Amino acid sequence: MSDRAIFGDFVNAAAKQLDATDSGTRRVTTSADVHYAVRALLRMVTVMSRCIAVTDTSANDMTWRYARDPGAWTRARAEARQALDNAAEFLRPHIRGRPGPGISVSSAPKSAAARRIAAAALSLQAGHDLLQTHYSRKPNGLREYRSPWAPAIGSDQVSSAMLTELGKLAHRAAAQASGVALAPSPSASWAARRDLNTACQWLWVFVGAVRSAQRDEPVPAATRHLLRHIPLNTIPPRRVPVGGEPVPDLCDGVISTAERLRRAARALTPHAAWSPAMTITSLTRTAGAATVTSHNCELLLTTLAECEPAAQIRQQLLECSAAAARARESWLAAAYALDNITTDTRGYLSPAAAETTGLALWTGRLAFANPEWRPSAGPRHPARPPASLISAPEDMRRVVDAVHYTCDTLTSLARASREQIRVAARASRILVPTRTLPGSIDIPHPFAPAPDEHIASLLSRYRDAAAASSQATKEVAVVAETIHAPSQVLTAFREAIQAATGATQRRAHQANPNADAPDRDPDLPGPLQSVLHQLGVTDRDLIAHACALDRDGARLVIDAAEKLSPTRGRATRQSLEAAPVVNHVLASFDSRSAAFLRPQSPHDDRQHEAQP
């Protein structure tokens, strides 16, 4: 799992590009600089729109989403889309022509800012493509899920986290591009510079909308962590333990097998009505292997509780172990219930059954001292000693990770198996031997569809297995959170899935004003602060004073703008001379600052321009 690319890799790469600064200060902008900055920013804006679209799901989900009282993030999403559309509208007219007399389109951009924005857009496009691997298109054009991550990507939580991440990038990109637009230029088109700057201003409107929503309903750090950890949708290769692997390798084997099983389990229900692999063979092997896997988790958690580094969380681990034991009992009860039924086809082994057997083997190799452990009987197999399980500080997190993924996967498996049986029963594929039916029922065949009470009993056993496995997962999640194991992301993942399906209400956000503190957006320097920087002033008191004056100036402009006539407002917006102040006003993210642009649309301004 750790080898797979994740969305956060590309967001980080984009942010790194945009955070880079020039080695030398460029004082003059050329026509080519502006041209390439326009192209790069348009690419960035386009990719951002695509990223927002990825987190919107199907039409049904959208209907459900908007049918509710529109919350802060629903409004922010709408405003963000509008702001990006407007930014793109200002940029598009300037990419059609040549960059300027005597400048080749194919020549490399001279502006470092344009290069950085283009590179950031490319990184973000790669991140967008990674998210798209979780979806495919049906023949009728509708989007369908291709992985267990897909519903989470379309959830409200992840959608909000996406806006938060994009807001940070938009702020940085606008700062870079406005620098190109506002630098003195003897040759560049005035209109192109003006529209480039206006596009930046719309990006700040976008950032302001996100900031406002973030203040009202902060996106939990765990949800942003979840978005960043969405992996590329690939199936990990099947691994078979060879014996003698160290604990980290065994943990990797457990996690990758759990991932394969989770995917295989997703295919159980859609195919249950017809698949020849829906057999009693698959059902019994799956239930048996899940029982053994739960037992192995119980052993692992007991051993962890005996480890010296786990002294602080010993009681928690013992409670986890007890929960895993209850899951084992529930799976065993499901296996018992299968003793009395059969299916219309037999012999085939489903991929889910094969992967469950693999998971039992991997967890067994981790839980037992024998490096060649198998479920088969043999000389007594003692559990792995605590010192062997946790021989390095990182092993504790690795083992908890492995157990957490396993319990979570068993929960998915129990739910999928239950649904599979329900669908198969509806298709009359779950049978019982005729001789086990009451004598009054005369059926001239050896098997008959299982009576409803058989099915109900079977389904209730699987419901119990799902509930017990889910409880074990929750208990292990508490430990994972305590020791900051990477598997914490599973908790956010489950919550996102539940919210996406509307099964549960969104968890109440607990406002955490410090959630954003570690990676707060860099403030855009105001006009006075910029002048001090250009003069080479480094005195902190002077810079702080300039910041205060810039802030007061921004407030003054916002107050004044509310009283301006539309004509005067338009003139101010279009003035490059006023642009440094206007940019600073917008980048202050005062909730009223967006009104400075709002009456304006690209169309309106062009119409006005066309008038004499």
Place this chain on the structure above:
Amino acid sequence: MSQICELHHRLGRAGNLPSVLAVAYEAFDGILLAIRSRENPAADLFAAFVMAAASAADGRDAITRAPSLPLSGLSHAVITRQAGEPEPGIRVLAGSVAELARLLAGQLAQAEQAAALAGDQNACAQAATCAREIHTLLAGATDE
């Protein structure tokens, strides 16, 4: 324990295909019952027993698909202990079941060869595979 021994004895005497199938059905049923009553997570044969039970249930199911299985005379195994008979140790039980499974696999393989109907051949082959799995899972139980 005595039932497992009796099934072993009856299986050895079964001559024609219907009787082999009937006793094989009872043998798988008996193995399943014997194992289910002793699945104890505290014992170190827990994993072997759980997986062997899955194979036993599957083997019994395979036999029921054989066209030549005489449905009318089919009986379920009943595991009882005679008065005064001590409960066998879990490893002793596993060893006995493994032996019965080994004999079962051999008899079913022979029955597959002798069967004329494809349905009987398939059923015997699949059930023999299940019996071999049970033997593999439990055969090492008496190695200490």
